[in-house]
Amino acid sequence: MHVTDLEAAINWWRGRSPSADGISAAPEVRALAEAYALLAWSRASVIDVDALSDKALGAWLSWYETTPDSPCIAICSTAQGDPVCKGCGRTFDEVQHWPALDAFEKRDVWHRITLEGTAWRFNRYAERAQR
Known part of the structure; x- marks a missing residue:
């Protein structure tokens, strides 16, 4: 999974479940942020899906369901x-x-x-x- 998808999922969840106090984050954001931290710490741009917790994977898949499935524009x-x-x-x-x-x-x-x-x-x- 590429860091840009992880960032997009984090931002989607932040918009969907904004912090009530401006400090704490939703559980899905925290789960995805852990994976993001692993990427930042290792200075990598890709993380193995198997390294995600079940909660992070579920949060990512929820975001994924909101994205277009195919890049097709009907000019094949x-x-x-x-x-x-x-x-x-x-x-x-x-x-x-x-x-x-x-x-x-x-x-x-x-x-x-x-x-x-x-x-x-x-x-x-x-x-x-x-x-």
């Missing part, structure tokens, strides 16, 4: 023979096997295509990605 150039889709940035294999990928594999793909930022969903057809 892999159907025309491209090895990488111009629309979403996924490889042919990723497009074909998307339904079988688990949440963590999907987020890895999302992270990669977002960093690359070359797919049309990030520029030419960004308005389609808002749906």
